Amino acid sequence: QVVLVESGGGLVQAGGSLRLSCVASGSIFSIIVMGWYRQAPGKQRELVAAISSEGSTNYLDSVKGRFTISRGNVKNKVYLQMNNLEIEDTGVYYCNAYKYSGTYWGQGTQVTVSS
Numbered sequence: 001q002v003v004l005v006e007s008g009g010g011l012v013q014a015g016g017s018l019r020l021s022c023v024a025s026g027s028i029f030s031i032i033v034m035g036w037y038r039q040a041p042g043k044q045r046e047l048v049a050a051i052s053s054e055g056s057t058n059y060l061d062s063v064k065g066r067f068t069i070s071r072g073n074v075k076n077k078v079y080l081q082m083n084n085l086e087i088e089d090t091g092v093y094y095c096n097a098y099k100y101s102g103t104y105w106g107q108g109t110q111v112t113v114s115s
Helices: none
Strands: 002-007 010-013 018-026 033-039 046-052 057-059 067-071 077-082 091-099 102-105 109-114
Touching: 002 091, 002 102, 018 033, 018 091, 018 109, 033 067, 033 077, 046 067, 046 077, 057 067
Parallel strands: 010 109
Antiparallel strands: 002 018, 018 077, 033 046, 033 091, 046 057, 067 077, 091 102, 091 109
8 A cells, every 4th residue: 555645736827837746655765656647627637747766757758958857865745836827737736656466546636737
């Protein structure tokens, strides 16, 4: 079992920045990939960024060059630095952890970008 807790969401103007944090606890030793998903109202949840245990990263095309995913020195933390935010980035952002034994989700943190 893995428990994920996100923080760092909020309200920001377009062009601004936010940094999301996720802390994993429980059986974290065999997590393969950690990532951030988002869900806007009326839309499906989509992968924003992911980072593997080896450090390789993957990004949604629309956030490339603006968002950066990273892991802390202690591998149970993952961050999402979001710069030059756009109104279309608004949504609930969820931390995700993938293991061979299952997939785990945080409770989500709201990000709202205003004009």
